Amino acid sequence: MLDTDWSSGWRGAFKIELRAEAIGLAWRGWPVLPGTYPDTAAPADDSAGWTIPVPEHEDWQDRLGAHPQQIAEWFTGDPHSLLVATGRVLDAVEVDDDLGRRAARLLRATGQPAPIVAMPNGRWLFLTTVAAQLPAELDERGTVRCHGEGSWIPLPPTPFQHGVVHWRVKPEVWGWQLPEADAVHAVLIEALAGPEPEEATTAPVTSAAARRLLTVHRSAA
Incomplete structure (x- = not known):
């Protein structure tokens, strides 16, 4: 757990990894931003003033599309x-842990699951192409949030006070292609009414939405 191991060596290694990941994503054209960082000097049980990372710069929207060299400079130093x-x-569609597990099980049935991020606060992020809006079935649920224009998401290996953001499914699985938003939305909607994940982990899945997602991926490959 992060809140019990903030050694200087650990912090240094983590800083290097974050910088390397940021540069790599920037070279792929992803709009990378530096975010706030948990206070490594704070007591283990002190999370006051820091819950999730936010952009370090107030004018972050004016900095989008920065060259990887600029990204490298941002991630040098603190x-x-x-x-x-x-x-x-x-x-990205942010969901609770239960819905995330249901949807991930359906996506695994395609053999090409979408990129998925898990955060230490129990929330999951399903990465997609840019969408106009969420379907009503998802938008009306208080536990579902769409991250679109004007928002941002943390990516691995960003640390929280009590854990590290990590990939459930890495983008490499899709060859760095992003799944169509409406296909992922369809899987999430299907997962809303699905069985508990532990009830059917070995059962065959015949999800129409999941098959559609695989078809979209093969067409783009």
């Missing part, structure tokens, strides 16, 4: 969280 702005290259 450590920063790794953020990516949404609404341009990608969007």
